[in-house]
Amino acid sequence: MSRKNYISKLAFSMHSLLGLITGLFLLLLGLSGSAIVFLKEIDHAINADLLKVKPSGKTLTLDSLYRKIGEDHPNLSGIAWLNPDAPADEAYEFRCYQNDGKLSTYDLGMISINPYSGKILREGALKNLYPSIMYWILQFHWSFQLGIPGLLLATIFGITMLLSCLTGLIIYRKQVWKVLTFRAKFKWTNWRTISSGLHRVVGVWALLFNIIIFFTGFWMNKFSMDTDYWKKQTIASPLNTLSEQPIDQMLWKAKKSMPDLLIKNVYLPTQAGKYFKVTGTVEGQSAFFDNGNSVAIDPVSGAVVSILRLAEKSIWEKVEATFFSIHVGSFGGLPIKILYVIIGLLPGLLSITGALLWWRKVRKR
Template sequence: MRKVNFTRVLAFSLHSWLGLISGIFLLLLGLSGSALVFLKETDHFINADLLQVSPTGEPLPLDTIYRKIGRQHPNLTGIAWLNPNAAKEEAYEFRLYQNDGKISTYDLGMMSINPYSGRILRDGNLKDFNPSFMNWILQFHWSFQLGLPGLLLATLFGITMLLSTFTGLIIYRKYIWKVFSFQVKMKWTNWRTISSDLHRVVGVWALFFNVVIFFTGFWMNKFSFDTSYWKKQTVSAPANVLADQSADQMFQTARNAMPDLIPQNVYLPTQAEKSFRLSGPLKDQSPFFYSGNTVSINPVTGKVSKMERLTDKGFMEKVEATFFPLHVGNFGGIPVKVLYVIIGLLPGLLSITGALLWWRKVKKRYNWAN
């Protein structure tokens, strides 16, 4: 009598149900994630006529643009300048943090501005295809365009995907070395053998990458479990309180305080309790670490209020600083990005082959019953 491996049976049952529950979302997250690997490049290619500007003298002061945005959008929780290292022919890109008091919307906006004329080139919310389809995909990847409930859903699917990966490891553990040593050959006999072999082979090869992608995605979105964060989103943003000090002067003060910092993101405060922040990597910092270095400026006094260096942080904070690069693949140039595009498509392929395997099993049971 054949001995039943209850661990494997349980793992197979969990693997099947987790795949069925999260399959379509896995496919959507994988497709959108692959598209986002080249977010900036694709966005600038699609909107080249809009985002490429003609330099005419010196760019306008940052403070002028900051206050222009503040007048255009009088109720913001903050503004982020996303490309402080923009080329001379490149429009400035800003992320607008909004709050309409509804948890059903993820309140992110964007604005592109010609730095020489101050002309607004595009302005809108990430929940809309216009002003930027690529940025719509970005917000879809975070929240399925369903606001905070969607963000929580995406975080939960990160957990189900990790569980699905681990149960798959239990089911196919005997094939791992065989797949890695190319001992398993694909059978192209029919759709049943193709789907079965693809699911096994692709699942093994994608095992490590799936754990990295799913875990880092979950970890970066774990704030969606914070009830205080949800409560804050139910209170609409009050009227802007812009900085007393010049944004240009605060920027220069931050640069002087940490001269080896490469500006990557500039946070411009629009509320009284917020600070001006300059963040980015250091000149000798590994691309595996995402920022971790910040200079904060008091917007009333214009003086440095806080400085943080990744080198001074604890081990876990340094590990966490690698999560964003590992999730998006921005640490190794074009070859790594192309690899991440392929990696992003693998979960979708696994969801399709998994669904085919499930259908084969259901059909087999139906035929046996009849």
């Protein structure tokens, strides 16, 4: 057997094995990933009556809402205000970071609050279908709802999919150009030829997209492979240590420190040693960069600890700043999101056609 044939045979064996082991999970990742492309839109459509509020005078202070959440949930790792740029008739959305000391749970929760009355509109953990099925799907996409082991599993599948793409490229290397130039012959004779043709054509067209999506997913989740991270998750969060400084005062100081910052996220510390932090974009910044700019403030002294601008960061840090928006398709409008939904379903289609091809080979034997 020649060296070239040996490499092709080895690539085919690896490609088949990887597909069979991860096929079902890739199907689930593709379906959930396509759903969360329109996460906010679908969530707000389902809960329109709940999340629309009637503006009535001034909103309550952010500090009062922060302390209300901190009192109701005394063991938080942190709180994030997810929509500081929300319109006046929209509820405030908060993400609660928790840690119960169990690896089997991925402790994220959410709270929606009427900013004028302080009324809790919905509240719960993302491991439950309530308060939001869409956020349940989001957590499923990141961890299969299996806690920290599930997070690691999703990370590993990112690696296996990259290997699957590379081995697929070796197998179909002679067909790539034909497929891209629409010269590849497609036979509709029976289910065998149809599945073979679909697998080849879809695999080639989805190759670059899959490499990008699964690499960015792996890179953002790579912390799940850190043993120190696992150890920290076995230690439950202690009682909250809320900020000594008023949250609204620190928010004002952050805006003053970076006047051109368009704030997208506000992190509210609940444990000693953590900083109040705002992140976002600046005017004229490409939509590929989801944020990259931040101001951090010490919640004890009220002093500005750091001011970071994307423009001043290294090339690799700028590349990393694009990973989230590229992974979820948030850098474009409706056409880009629709494209992401369609292409996001392709790994599942590849797993189905790949399974059919494997079954055909088994039956021949």
